[in-house]
Amino acid sequence: MKTLLTISDLSICFDNGPKVVDQLSLSVERGQTVALVGESGSGKSVSALSILRLLDERHASYPSGQILYNGEDLLKANERRLRQIRGSHISMIFQEPMTSLNPLHTVEKQIGETLELHKGMRGPQARKRCIELLELVGIPEPESRLKSYPHQLSGGQKQRVMIAMALANEPDLLIADEPTTALDVTVQKQVLELLKSLQEKLGMAVLMITHDLSIVRRYADQVVVMEHGKQVESGPTGPLFSAPTTPYTRNLIESEPPAAPLPRSGNTDVVMTASHLDVHFTLRKTLFGKVRSSFHAVQDVSFELRRGETLGVVGESGSGKTTLGHALLKLIPSTGTFSLAGNELSSLSQKEFQPWRRRVQIVFQDPFGSLSPRMSIEEIIREGLEIHEPANRGQHEASVIRALKDVGLDPDARHRYPHEFSGGQRQRIAIARALVLQPDLIILDEPTSALDRTVQKQVIELLREIQARYGLSYIFISHDLAVVRALSHKLLVLRHGQIVEYGEAENLFRDPQQPYTRELLSAAFFYQSTTN
Amino acid sequence: MVALTPIQRRRLANFTANRRGFWSLWLFLILFGLSLCAELIANDKPLIVSYNGDWYFPVIQQVPEETFGGFLPTETDYRDDFISEEIERNGWMLWPPIRFSYDTINYNLDVPSPAPPSADNWLGTDDQGRDVAARVIYGFRISVLFGLTLTVASSIVGVAAGALQGYYGGKIDLFGQRFIEIWSGLPMLYLLIILSSIVQPNFWWLLGIMLLFSWMGLVDVVRAEFLRARNFEYVKAARALGLGNRNIMFRHILPNAMVATLTFMPFILTGAITGLTSLDFLGFGLPSGSPSLGELIAQGKANLHAPWLGVSAFASLAVMLTLLVFVGEAVRDAFDPRKN
Numbered sequence: 001m002k003t004l005l006t007i008s009d010l011s012i013c014f015d016n017g018p019k020v021v022d023q024l025s026l027s028v029e030r031g032q033t034v035a036l037v038g039e040s041g042s043g044k045s046v047s048a049l050s051i052l053r054l055l056d057e058r059h060a061s062y063p064s065g066q067i068l069y070n071g072e073d074l075l076k077a078n079e080r081r082l083r084q085i086r087g088s089h090i091s092m093i094f095q096e097p098m099t100s101l102n103p104l105h106t107v108e109k110q111i112g113e114t115l116e117l118h119k120g121m122r123g124p125q126a127r128k129r130c131i132e133l134l135e136l137v138g139i140p141e142p143e144s145r146l147k148s149y150p151h152q153l154s155g156g157q158k159q160r161v162m163i164a165m166a167l168a169n170e171p172d173l174l175i176a177d178e179p180t181t182a183l184d185v186t187v188q189k190q191v192l193e194l195l196k197s198l199q200e201k202l203g204m205a206v207l208m209i210t211h212d213l214s215i216v217r218r219y220a221d222q223v224v225v226m227e228h229g230k231q232v233e234s235g236p237t238g239p240l241f242s243a244p245t246t247p248y249t250r251n252l253i254e255s256e257p258p259a260a261p262l263p264r265s266g267n268t269d270v271v272m273t274a275s276h277l278d279v280h281f282t283l284r285k286t287l288f289g290k291v292r293s294s295f296h297a298v299q300d301v302s303f304e305l306r307r308g309e310t311l312g313v314v315g316e317s318g319s320g321k322t323t324l325g326h327a328l329l330k331l332i333p334s335t336g337t338f339s340l341a342g343n344e345l346s347s348l349s350q351k352e353f354q355p356w357r358r359r360v361q362i363v364f365q366d367p368f369g370s371l372s373p374r375m376s377i378e379e380i381i382r383e384g385l386e387i388h389e390p391a392n393r394g395q396h397e398a399s400v401i402r403a404l405k406d407v408g409l410d411p412d413a414r415h416r417y418p419h420e421f422s423g424g425q426r427q428r429i430a431i432a433r434a435l436v437l438q439p440d441l442i443i444l445d446e447p448t449s450a451l452d453r454t455v456q457k458q459v460i461e462l463l464r465e466i467q468a469r470y471g472l473s474y475i476f477i478s479h480d481l482a483v484v485r486a487l488s489h490k491l492l493v494l495r496h497g498q499i500v501e502y503g504e505a506e507n508l509f510r511d512p513q514q515p516y517t518r519e520l521l522s523a524a525f526f527y528q529s530t531t532n
Numbered sequence: 533m534v535a536l537t538p539i540q541r542r543r544l545a546n547f548t549a550n551r552r553g554f555w556s557l558w559l560f561l562i563l564f565g566l567s568l569c570a571e572l573i574a575n576d577k578p579l580i581v582s583y584n585g586d587w588y589f590p591v592i593q594q595v596p597e598e599t600f601g602g603f604l605p606t607e608t609d610y611r612d613d614f615i616s617e618e619i620e621r622n623g624w625m626l627w628p629p630i631r632f633s634y635d636t637i638n639y640n641l642d643v644p645s646p647a648p649p650s651a652d653n654w655l656g657t658d659d660q661g662r663d664v665a666a667r668v669i670y671g672f673r674i675s676v677l678f679g680l681t682l683t684v685a686s687s688i689v690g691v692a693a694g695a696l697q698g699y700y701g702g703k704i705d706l707f708g709q710r711f712i713e714i715w716s717g718l719p720m721l722y723l724l725i726i727l728s729s730i731v732q733p734n735f736w737w738l739l740g741i742m743l744l745f746s747w748m749g750l751v752d753v754v755r756a757e758f759l760r761a762r763n764f765e766y767v768k769a770a771r772a773l774g775l776g777n778r779n780i781m782f783r784h785i786l787p788n789a790m791v792a793t794l795t796f797m798p799f800i801l802t803g804a805i806t807g808l809t810s811l812d813f814l815g816f817g818l819p820s821g822s823p824s825l826g827e828l829i830a831q832g833k834a835n836l837h838a839p840w841l842g843v844s845a846f847a848s849l850a851v852m853l854t855l856l857v858f859v860g861e862a863v864r865d866a867f868d869p870r871k872n
Binding site: 370 | 764765766768769770771773774775783787788867
């Protein structure tokens with residue numbers, strides 16, 4: 001085997017700041033998969049971008065190091081040479097399929113562009129190659145897809161088109177920057193398996209950047225672990241996973257969420273029931289307000305939730321999970337009935353529902369978007385108190401401090417602004433905002449999806465602890481089944497707005513009845529089962 | 533002193549960190565403060581008169597000429613030689629540094645007006661023999677007051693209109709936008725010209741008419757910000773907490789729109805000042821005789837052989853507008869939460 005890419009002692013700085021990447025060394029051999037692993041902010045993506053010199057060099061500089069591609073130092077190459085290499089010898093696929101394709105061009109034009117640039121192919125010849133490539137990445141009926149625009153494709157198909165573009169010139173090295181993070185689990189598995197088979201077929205090397213260790217374990221030959229820009233550990237995958245030498249790596253590997261929720265405390269009273277819940281979205285109306293076409297986002301959903309219990313709601317994107325959560329909070333109108341502790345709520349007006357709001361709270365997915373950036377933490381948390389307990393204003397500060405302590409944050413943090421906190425800390429603040437009202441039920445809408453695995457685990461631990469302490473009920477909405485399993489006593493599987501399966505989580509995970517549930521579970525736990 | 537929260541303290545620190553804006557604010561405040569006491573700086577009445585052991589304060593009280601041995605029961609003309617000699621003989625007078633008000637005509641000029649700068653008239657006189665320095669001070673004051681009032685009023689109207697359109701969307705937004713499109717098509721200048729043939733436009737008339745049109749500048753930025761922010765998760769979270777629409781708009785979305793508004797504000801302010809100046813320049817502005825920088829520019833244009841007219845007007849406008857823009861930049865920095 002021959003070494004294709006060697007990075008030695010690479011350091012990267014931005015605007016004379018501290019080193020973002022410090023003394024990184026790795027090598028990729030022909031046909032091999034090397035994984036660059038670390039949490040967000042560890043410098044993985046910056047390192048990957050530096051290989052093709054895609055960083056903005058008005059700000060970025062390389063104080064030390066070499067990037068040797070077939071013996072040629074890319075850090076010394078000129079722009080012309082780099083353009084020859086990019087897309088032809090080394091190509092890259094990005095994390096976000098929604099924004100990595102130009103929405104104004106057809107699939108054919110986007111793939112054809114790289115072909116024309118590097119091979120001078122055009123016309124019928126280029127079209128034939130496009131069809132070949134689309135076939136290669138497993139897009140059905142490639143001829144009819146040539147004229148499609150990105151918005152006409154699903155997320156998985158977009159990522160396949162991205163891969164087709166990257167492979168168009170048969171590169172020696174493919175850099176995949178979190179290629180599946182934005183995709184649903186079932187699609188994630190398909191895309192990764194596709195990459196693996198293509199790699200074997202074409203004999204190219206892959207440098208995979210990811211934070212998901214279960215993927216690494218299955219696909220990578222070599223692993224490089226990074227923390228805060230420094231290389232912590234590297235080596236062949238097997239030994240590294242079985243005997244990690246540094247605590248950081250051990251922590252990463254052991255950050256799998258627990259496999260079962262805490263047991264519930266006996267038979268408690270019912271907190272929330274919903275029956276035959278429906279949500280329609282109006283797509284078009286006639287001039288006189290008559291609905292011409294509508295979209296059925298949630299259909300005929302019923303469930304029952306007891307005190308201290310968690311209902312997991314799972315499904316792929318677009319299955320109506322979030323819509324269901326919003327309907328229960330009356331943030332969007334719905335039909336059907338739901339009640340809280342025996343009180344019928346679905347028929348109440350917004351005004352009548354107002355006092356009930358303190359008993360049902362929500363925590364959102366995006367820790368960056370769910371906190372008002374211009375309010376201090378104290379203002380954010382006490383806002384609910386000001387609405388629901390305007391009388392004892394003097395108690396508010398004490399309540400805020402208690403809520404912050406409950407979620408494991410320093411009470412002094414309350415004078416600061418959200419942007420000074422990390423993603424995990426922000427999610428704790430969002431939980432504190434819900435908790436300070438002492439609700440009966442918290443709807444958790446993908447609260448851990450935007451977090452790193454290790455932080456995810458901490459948040460899950462926190463949620464379990466709070467649930468045990470206050471006897472809270474959760475509705476836990478997520479696409480990540482490993483996380484759902486760690487919290488849920490009951491499970492509701494949604495697909496296209498309809499219930500596929502509903503029952504005790506334990507039974508459902510052990511013995512799913514529906515083929516769709518089975519598929520979902522096998523995709524989610526595929527990586528664990530193949531390696532453990 | 534009122535205790536500041538850490539947040540306010542940081543905003544203040546951000547503001548002072550912009551040295552240029554910080555010093556511009558001080559300089560502007562000093563100039564504005566001085567111009568507010570214009571009557572004590574440039575006036576044709578003395579500040580204090582001591583006559584036969586009695587004290588008079590002509591700036592704040594009317595003293596008839598009979599008091600000082602004159603013949604008329606009307607207010608004293610202290611610049612009259614007979615009166616001033618009479619007072620000086622039986623007491624003394626304390627004059628402000630500039631012995632002319634904005635409408636005082638200097639009849640003792642050695643040369644035909646406009647007269648060049650001299651020890652008497654520091655910046656010379658205009659073509660009616662009025663002191664330019666006095667007119668600049670009074671003109672500065674009226675420009676700034678007009679600009680500030682118009683900015684505050686049009687910001688309130690514009691932010692409210694933009695907020696309602698952006699937050700509620702739908703029909704309100706649709707009709708509001710069409711109304712603005714039609715309204716902005718109305719020619720403001722012609723309206724003013726027509727109006728000035730019906731009434732004599734004064735400060736408040738001009739303010740009202742310019743307000744009818746100037747509020748639209750902010751609507752688009754504020755509306756865009758509200759359209760964007762109403763679907764933010766923290767706005768949803770606030771609704772889930774049970775917050776009412778008005779509170780959501782004020783507390784959660786408006787602070788976001790405030791940065792856009794504050795960045796626009798210096799431009800509205802300078803726009804208002806230049807608007808008033810240009811109307812005065814064209815002769816459709818404040819009633820004739822009022823101290824106005826626009827009128828001074830018009831005089832400078834009419835009297836090219838008297839450069840002190842144009843130069844004084846230009847310099848005072850340039851200093852005022854520049855200071856305001858620098859202050860505006862510093863204010864914008866202060867409210868930026870991402871700035872440490």
